[in-house]
Amino acid sequence: MEWISIEERKPDENQVVFVVTVSNFMMIMVYMYIYDAEESGWVWANVYDSPTYSSKANEWEADGEWEDDYEVTHWMPLPESPNKTIEP
Numbered sequence: 776m777e778w779i780s781i782e783e784r785k786p787d788e789n790q791v792v793f794v795v796t797v798s799n800f801m802m803i804m805v806y807m808y809i810y811d812a813e814e815s816g817w818v819w820a821n822v823y824d825s826p827t828y829s830s831k832a833n834e835w836e837a838d839g840e841w842e843d844d845y846e847v848t849h850w851m852p853l854p855e856s857p858n859k860t861i862e863p
Contacts, residue, residue, distance in 0.1 A: 778849040797846040819845040
C-alpha cells in the first residue's frame with residue numbers, strides 16, 4: 776500500500792485509516808461528516824481506542840474524537856485483519 780494525498784482523493788465516509796499530518800505525525804483516524812445545526816462538514820477524527828475488525832462488515836470500526844486543527848496531508852487504508860473470521 777502507498778500513501779494517498781488528500782489532494783488526490785479522500786477516504787470513504789467513516790473509513791478507519793492511517794494518516795500523516797503536516798507536522799509529520801502518523802495517527803489512526805476516521806474521515807467523517809458531522810451534522811450540526813450551526814456548522815456541518817467533513818472532519819478528521821482521531822481514533823482514541825483500538826480499532827476492531829468486523830468480519831460481518833468486512834472493515835475496521837473505531838470511535839473517534841474530532842477537532843478542527845488536524846492538518847492531514849496523506850492517508851492509507853489499514854490492511855485487513857489476518858484473523859478476519861474472528862468476531863469480537
